[in-house]
Amino acid sequence: MTQKITINLNGADVTAEVEPRLLLVHFIREVANLTGTHIGCDTTSCGACSVVLDGKAVKSCTLFAVQADGRRIMTVEGLVTGGQLHPIQEGFHEKHGLQCGFCTPGMMMTSYAFLQNHAHASEEEIRWAISGNLCRCTGYVNIVEAIKYADAKLHAPAAGGA
Amino acid sequence: MIPAEFQYATPPTIPEAIALLQAHQDAKILSGGQSLIPALKLRLATPPLLVDISRIAGLTTLSEAGGWLHIGALVREADLEESPLVRSRYPLLHDTSHVVADPLVRNLATIAGNLAHADPANDHPATMLAYRAEVVATGPSGARVIAVDSFFTGLFATALAHDEILTEVRVPAPMAGSGGAYLKLERKVGDFATAGVAAQLNLDAAGRVQQIGIGLTNVGPMAIRARRSEDVLRGQSPSDALIAQAAALAQEDCDPTADLRGSADYKRNMVRILTMRALHKALERARA
Numbered sequence: 480m481t482q483k484i485t486i487n488l489n490g491a492d493v494t495a496e497v498e499p500r501l502l503l504v505h506f507i508r509e510v511a512n513l514t515g516t517h518i519g520c521d522t523t524s525c526g527a528c529s530v531v532l533d534g535k536a537v538k539s540c541t542l543f544a545v546q547a548d549g550r551r552i553m554t555v556e557g558l559v560t561g562g563q564l565h566p567i568q569e570g571f572h573e574k575h576g577l578q579c580g581f582c583t584p585g586m587m588m589t590s591y592a593f594l595q596n597h598a599h600a601s602e603e604e605i606r607w608a609i610s611g612n613l614c615r616c617t618g619y620v621n622i623v624e625a626i627k628y629a630d631a632k633l634h635a636p637a638a639g640g641a
Numbered sequence: 642m643i644p645a646e647f648q649y650a651t652p653p654t655i656p657e658a659i660a661l662l663q664a665h666q667d668a669k670i671l672s673g674g675q676s677l678i679p680a681l682k683l684r685l686a687t688p689p690l691l692v693d694i695s696r697i698a699g700l701t702t703l704s705e706a707g708g709w710l711h712i713g714a715l716v717r718e719a720d721l722e723e724s725p726l727v728r729s730r731y732p733l734l735h736d737t738s739h740v741v742a743d744p745l746v747r748n749l750a751t752i753a754g755n756l757a758h759a760d761p762a763n764d765h766p767a768t769m770l771a772y773r774a775e776v777v778a779t780g781p782s783g784a785r786v787i788a789v790d791s792f793f794t795g796l797f798a799t800a801l802a803h804d805e806i807l808t809e810v811r812v813p814a815p816m817a818g819s820g821g822a823y824l825k826l827e828r829k830v831g832d833f834a835t836a837g838v839a840a841q842l843n844l845d846a847a848g849r850v851q852q853i854g855i856g857l858t859n860v861g862p863m864a865i866r867a868r869r870s871e872d873v874l875r876g877q878s879p880s881d882a883l884i885a886q887a888a889a890l891a892q893e894d895c896d897p898t899a900d901l902r903g904s905a906d907y908k909r910n911m912v913r914i915l916t917m918r919a920l921h922k923a924l925e926r927a928r929a
Contacts (some may be wrong), residue, residue, distance in 0.1 A: 480648060482649070499647060500643060500644045500646055521682070522642075523678075523746065526743075529745055535748040536744070536748060537748050538745050541675060541678045541679065541746075543649070546674070546693065589744070589745065610830040611744050611746060611831060
């Protein structure tokens with residue numbers, strides 16, 4: 480038995496008839512055709528499927544699409560605005576925060592949510608924030624650098640302020 | 642991994658949720674889902690109906706009143722972790738919420754679910770034993786209060802009836818001179834505890850231990866109250882020797898089994914060490 484749900488995905492409503500057992504990550508990848516969100520372990524361990532649900536980073540393999548009915552989801556595709564990379568994406572590019580890139584969408588979404596309410600975070604805070612996201616290329620040093628880059632750019636004092 | 646088929650309901654009120662539970666004996670309550678959904682995906686559980694309580698209003702209370710901290714059923718681990726009230730007045734609870742699973746899981750997981758699931762590897766049961774907390778169970782004939790000591794009845798088993806919902810957790814407000822700490826030994830973030838120890842105590846004006854609670858995580862079929870360890874310290878000035886004695890008793894009184902996280906002997910030893918450290922940290926906070 481299916482039910483009709485509407486999820487706001489990166490600012491646009493997506494409506495579909497889904498089975499209750501459809502996981503959010505499958506909704507994102509196979510119903511909305513946004514394949515930037517990856518499926519890694521599929522067991523709530525690796526964080527490759529991390530997306531932002533109403534401002535909080537969550538593992539989309541451990542949430543049913545029906546639970547997100549009427550709510551806002553942001554995926555990696557939602558970071559770019561007007562062709563401009565988000566400071567998080569710029570940071571991963573500038574600081575070489577990826578090697579194979581598989582964990583990167585999840586890393587960026589977790590970092591994005593973290594930097595929404597943390598400014599000038601310490602290395603320890605950053606490492607704690609991404610402790611649910613695994614990188615198997617041992618890239619954490621540069622990932623932390625990338626997040627610091629984005630933190631500085633997002634929370635820089637306004638230029639020319641009074 | 643795809644779960645077996647189920648029906649899904651989002652009752653808007655507690656009575657409607659209870660009615661669904663009464664009508665479906667094999668239904669499961671879904672809240673944060675961070676233990677249930679993995680079990681569904683592995684098909685360890687195949688309930689025909691999920692009753693999602695997360696859209697019920699009025700279950701997100703996190704405030705002190707009448708000598709208790711009231712925690713609603715839908716309060717997430719991250720809410721506890723980030724709460725200035727919890728951080729300043731309930732350090733044991735803050736410690737615990739900070740080490741449950743990982744940050745993304747904590748954005749969905751609830752403390753009520755952590756208790757109702759009654760996994761001996763979960764962190765809050767030991768902490769609630771240490772606090773001598775209470776839970777509120779709401780069923781067809783209203784709400785009843787259950788002391789945490791009679792809440793856990795076995796492996797994944799609680800005093801909740803099938804048609805009852807754990808609607809609130811109540812933690813006693815701290816007395817003067819109180820402190821607590823939770824120490825968890827884990828192989829990596831996100832793993833269950835190899836062993837964990839929760840300690841909560843308060844000191845009287847003369848520096849003697851007045852009230853004390855010690856709970857042990859994942860070293861038995863359910864969270865264990867280290868009763869003899871508590872008795873050794875109650876009414877005493879907590880010397881290093883007494884703390885060592887309390888820790889040695891916890892080592893004797895736990896009941897771990899060997900698994901990939903270590904042998905039973907190793908875990909007993911870790912219980913001793915963690916008990917000692919948790920007591921020292923609790924005392925340090927009580928004196929601060």
